Structure formats: structure tokens, C-alpha cells
Amino acid sequence: MASEDGGPSWKDRAEWKQQVWSKWMEPLVIIIVLVSAMYFTRRKNYSVFRRSPEESARSLLSPESQRSSGSDWDRPEDMASLHPPKTRRILGRWTVRTPNSSRFARHFHSRILQKFPFLVEMFYWAIALVLYRGTILITSYWYGGSQGLWDIAQHHGTSILEFEAWITGMADVKTNNRWIEWRIQQWFLTGASAGDWRGSALAFLNRVYALIHIPGTAAFIAYYYATAPTHRRFCIARRTLSLSNFVAFFVFSLYPCMPPRLLPKEYGFVDTVEAEDANSVWMKGDYVNALAAMPSMHFGYAFAIGCTLVYESGFLRHLHPLGDDTIDDLEMNGILKQESGDVPRSVASRSILLFLGIFYPALILLAIISTANHYLLDACAGAVVVGFSFLCNRFLLNFLVFEDWLLWAWRLEKPQRLAPLAKTGKGWHGWHGWQRLALLTKISKTGKDQHSQKESAQQAKFSTAGED
Known part of the structure; x- marks a missing residue:
């Protein structure tokens, strides 16, 4: 439970303190991931200084x-x-x-x-970062300054809570117990205050929310760039993530939304990430739009990554059969048995991909709810944005001009x-x-x-x- 001063009484018991993950380590991890991706995807038989x-x-x-x-x-x-x-x-x-x-x-x-062709992918994501930063300036200007933006975002956040209570049939309940996000966080906080395993679990989820999102997404882009059976398939995944960003940025600008952790104290939510000083260096100051809860791109990215891994596992491949044009191409080249470049995988590797494809989005969903950083509807909206972006991903090809x-x-x-x-x-x-x-x-x-x-x-x- 929360203590009287609003801070969690469990934070001094947390086993994994911030000094385990120093502020400089997260940028270092990002650099290692990107440099490794550049190295392993380099053209080995190509020289920058002479023709091969x-x-x-x-x-x-x-x-x-x-x-x-x-x-x-x-x-x-x-x-x-x-x-x-x-x-x-x-x-x-x-x-x-x-x-x-x-x-x-x-x-x-x-x-x-x-x-080093992976540098192009890094450039694409740099563009997305610039556009994300622009959402803060746009919303602040549109809503008449910081205070006006704050009030509108708070109203949107409380409206989402009440809408969820109405959907779940809890609208008549007058206590905070009518919100599923509050019940989930209180379950962890109650156990943490009692000194059981839920305290360590919550500390772990704090780190998952703060530290996995950007390094995990960068690692996935690097991994899939190097291992996707076809470059076309990688481009579909990349365009889906990119278009998801742009759609989300548009929603952030039109519908600023305050996360549960920033709502007034009477709503009963605790900012566990900040209380335990587990924030990412990318989630403070000018790096983050704090009033961009809807949709949740933490979950949106995880959902897109999970769907990709599940698809690559091959267990659900029958839901997306090969098109006639693809079959004709494969037959002409005598490689139909490879299924458009698919690499034969063992049952064990396919099972690992399937497990990660289900586990990773589920873990992120639990993390964003238990740390009071998103509403359940935020996650649903994130999944809808990803689905829409997948269906419309070829729209980005218009920008090739x-x-x-x-x-x-x-x-x-x-x-x-x-x-x-x-x-x-x-x-x-x-x-x-x-x-x-x-x-x-x-x-x-x-x-x-x-x-x-x-x-x-x-x-x-x-x-x-x-x-x-």
C-alpha cells in the first residue's frame, strides 16, 4: 500500500537498486546494439577505399x-x-x-x-525521434501553453478511467477499486509492503518498463535486419513500426493524455518507477512527452515484435498463404521448397520464437499497468495502431519520391x-x-x-x- 506521504513503503526493501544500472549504462547498451548491428550486417567483400x-x-x-x-x-x-x-x-x-x-x-x-547499410535504418529512426520531440511543441502550442495542456490531458486520463469502469460494469462503485489498473498495482504494492516476492517482481517490472523499450526495439530491428528470410519481409516490419510511430504522434498531438501515475493523489496511483529512481535516461526532460499515454507505444512496439516472432515461428503460417505471384517466382527460380527464402528451423528454435512472441508483449503489458504508466485502453489502442499500420504500411512508399x-x-x-x-x-x-x-x-x-x-x-x- 502507499504510505501517507504518497511514496511506497516498499521502496527501501527493493533488492535491485538504481546503482545496479548506472545512468551511463543504458546509452552504452544502445551503442553496443547499434554498433554490433552495423558490424554483423556489413558487406564483407566490399572495401570503402578500393573496388572489390x-x-x-x-x-x-x-x-x-x-x-x-x-x-x-x-x-x-x-x-x-x-x-x-x-x-x-x-x-x-x-x-x-x-x-x-x-x-x-x-x-x-x-x-x-x-x-554499413544498417546506417540507413538508424537514419530512419532518427527522423522518428525528431518528429516525436515535435509533438511536445505542437500540443503545448495548440492547447495554449503548459497549464492548458496539463488540464486537458488530466481530463482525458480521468475520462478513460471512467469509461473503463463503465465497460467492466463497475461504474456504480464509488471507490478506487472500480479501476482495473488500480487493483493490479495495489496487488503488487500490498505484497511488497508485506515483504513477499511481489516486491521484487514490482522492482523488476519497473526496470522492464524503463529500460527495455528502446534497447529491446533496437535489438529487434538489428536482429530482424540480419535474419529476416527476405528483405521484403523486413521492410514490411520496419514500415509497420515507422507508420505506427507517425499515427501515434498524430494522436499524441490531438489527444494528449495524462498517465495514471500523474493523476491527483486521490486517484491512488503510485509512480513506482520514479519512486524507486528506475527511470530511463530517455524518459526524463526533453526526451519524453509525459502526456502521451494514448496510445501506448510501449505495448504497440511489443505487440508488433511479438506478432513478427510468432509469424516467423511458422506455427501460424497457414493464416497467411503464399500469393500466386510469389509461387510463380519461386517455381521459376527452382526454390519453391524454401518458401520464399524461409530458413528451415528446428522445432526448438520455432518454439523459442513462439514463446518470445507471446511472452514479450504480455510482459510489457503487465509492466505498463503495474507501474501506472498506461491505462488498459492505451494498450488496446496501441495494438489497433499497429494493426492499421500493418495494413497500410505500403503508404510510406509514397515518400520514396x-x-x-x-x-x-x-x-x-x-x-x-x-x-x-x-x-x-x-x-x-x-x-x-x-x-x-x-x-x-x-x-x-x-x-x-x-x-x-x-x-x-x-x-x-x-x-x-x-x-x-
């Missing part, structure tokens, strides 16, 4: 750099050009041509990106994934990578003008660059 044999072969024919997916060289001047304009579709209605930055591939900063012009302005060539990475007996290789490299090497020996249309069609099939 692999690069020489690839430079003769590189459709993914010279043209966009689905574009046609229908003009003579384009066919004669080494760097024809890219063709992009906007909202499925308009076709535009954008500059091709492949001519800048030999620039030093382009070669750095070619060597702006990316093409930005790359042109920076005189920079965006790195292209040669093939998805898969674990084989000889290390990390793509299912299609060796086929594509063999084709390029053959072309380099026979001459660019002697390759057949069939080989060009196969080359295009091996390309995954259309999924950005």
Missing part, C-alpha cells in the same frame, strides 16, 4: 540502383543512359520520375553506406540489399545471393551486351530493392 571483384561484377548490371521496381525504360534516351531516372508511383494514381543517385555510388560517403531527391541533393547513393541473410553451414548468406553473384560474374566475363533477356529477368527477380 564482387563490386566490379555488380557495377555492370544493377537494376536496383538504376531503376525502381516496376519501372520501364520506355524512352530511348533512358535506355542509352547509364543512370536513367527512377519511376515512382504516388498514391497509385500518378507516375513521376525522380533523379537517379546511382552516379554518386563511388563518392566516399556513399561507399561508407554501402559498407522525397528520398530520391534528398539523396540527389546530398550526392549520395542509397545502399541496396544484395539478398536476404540466412544462416547456412558456411555462415550468413542469402538463399539467392550466390545465384545473383554467379549471374553477375558471368555477365562480367561475357560482356554486358551479350546477356539475354532471360538473365535480365532472373536478375530482377533476385533484386529486393523495390521494398524500401
Whole structure:
């Protein structure tokens, strides 16, 4: 239970104090994750300072750099050009041509990106961080300053509590017991005050909420970038998370919402993370929008990651069968048995993925409720945002037009994934990578003008660059 001064009487009994996880350790973990991702996803046969044999072969024919997916060289001047304009579709209605930055591939900063393509993913998430920071400024301006924003956010938070009480049939109850979030937190606080295992569990959940969200998401992006059976599948996951961010930022701006921990004391919620000094360095000061409880992107990210892991486990694959176009591609390339690049997994590894896919979102859900950082409806809204973003993830492809012009302005060539990475007996290789490299090497020996249309069609099939 909470003590009279509002602080938890259990906090001095917590076994895991903040000094176990110093303030500098969390940024260090993030740096280690990102640097490790850059290292393990680097192009091993590519040199920033000199051309490799692999690069020489690839430079003769590189459709993914010279043209966009689905574009046609229908003009003579384009066919004669080494760097024809890219063709992009906007909202499925308009076709535009954008500059091709492949001519800048030999620039030093382009070669750095070619060597470490994961830097592009880091750039995408830096954009999301800037936009998130902007939600604080937008909401403060829209609602007439900090005090007006605070009052509106508090009203929205209490309205959610009362709506939940009405849904659960507890609207007639006059005590705090009518709120499920209050009952869950009090169960932990009561046990912690009694000195049982719930005190340690709550201390653990405080750290889960404060410290797992950003490092865990970064680790997942790095892991899935390196191990996704196809680059297309990784792009779907990345676009889903990115669009979820943008939708959530829009809601944050229009509907600021105070989390339970910041409500007036009469509501009975305790900020256990702050009381135990377990806050993340990213959750203080200018890094965080404290009035952005709805939707919960802590749970939204965890839900997206969990769904991805469950899907990759293969246990529910029958719910998303292969399309006819995919089957045709696989049959043409003689790799239908690989199921679009899927790596055969043991029952044990599939079971681990399934377990993590279910356990991780459940753990985050328990953490955000027990620490009074979110309402149950926040989590539901986070799941809805992720589902909507998954269905509409290709909307972000419309922004490739702006990316093409930005790359042109920076005189920079965006790195292209040669093939998805898969674990084989000889290390990390793509299912299609060796086929594509063999084709390029053959072309380099026979001459660019002697390759057949069939080989060009196969080359295009091996390309995954259309999924950005």
C-alpha cells in the first residue's frame, strides 16, 4: 500500500537498486546494439577505399540502383543512359520520375553506406525521434501553453478511467477499486509492503518498463535486419513500426493524455518507477512527452515484435498463404521448397520464437499497468495502431519520391540489399545471393551486351530493392 506521504513503503526493501544500472549504462547498451548491428550486417567483400571483384561484377548490371521496381525504360534516351531516372508511383494514381543517385555510388560517403547499410535504418529512426520531440511543441502550442495542456490531458486520463469502469460494469462503485489498473498495482504494492516476492517482481517490472523499450526495439530491428528470410519481409516490419510511430504522434498531438501515475493523489496511483529512481535516461526532460499515454507505444512496439516472432515461428503460417505471384517466382527460380527464402528451423528454435512472441508483449503489458504508466485502453489502442499500420504500411512508399531527391541533393547513393541473410553451414548468406553473384560474374566475363533477356529477368527477380 502507499504510505501517507504518497511514496511506497516498499521502496527501501527493493533488492535491485538504481546503482545496479548506472545512468551511463543504458546509452552504452544502445551503442553496443547499434554498433554490433552495423558490424554483423556489413558487406564483407566490399572495401570503402578500393573496388572489390564482387563490386566490379555488380557495377555492370544493377537494376536496383538504376531503376525502381516496376519501372520501364520506355524512352530511348533512358535506355542509352547509364543512370536513367527512377519511376515512382504516388498514391497509385500518378507516375513521376525522380533523379537517379546511382552516379554518386563511388563518392566516399556513399561507399561508407554501402559498407554499413544498417546506417540507413538508424537514419530512419532518427527522423522518428525528431518528429516525436515535435509533438511536445505542437500540443503545448495548440492547447495554449503548459497549464492548458496539463488540464486537458488530466481530463482525458480521468475520462478513460471512467469509461473503463463503465465497460467492466463497475461504474456504480464509488471507490478506487472500480479501476482495473488500480487493483493490479495495489496487488503488487500490498505484497511488497508485506515483504513477499511481489516486491521484487514490482522492482523488476519497473526496470522492464524503463529500460527495455528502446534497447529491446533496437535489438529487434538489428536482429530482424540480419535474419529476416527476405528483405521484403523486413521492410514490411520496419514500415509497420515507422507508420505506427507517425499515427501515434498524430494522436499524441490531438489527444494528449495524462498517465495514471500523474493523476491527483486521490486517484491512488503510485509512480513506482520514479519512486524507486528506475527511470530511463530517455524518459526524463526533453526526451519524453509525459502526456502521451494514448496510445501506448510501449505495448504497440511489443505487440508488433511479438506478432513478427510468432509469424516467423511458422506455427501460424497457414493464416497467411503464399500469393500466386510469389509461387510463380519461386517455381521459376527452382526454390519453391524454401518458401520464399524461409530458413528451415528446428522445432526448438520455432518454439523459442513462439514463446518470445507471446511472452514479450504480455510482459510489457503487465509492466505498463503495474507501474501506472498506461491505462488498459492505451494498450488496446496501441495494438489497433499497429494493426492499421500493418495494413497500410505500403503508404510510406509514397515518400520514396522525397528520398530520391534528398539523396540527389546530398550526392549520395542509397545502399541496396544484395539478398536476404540466412544462416547456412558456411555462415550468413542469402538463399539467392550466390545465384545473383554467379549471374553477375558471368555477365562480367561475357560482356554486358551479350546477356539475354532471360538473365535480365532472373536478375530482377533476385533484386529486393523495390521494398524500401
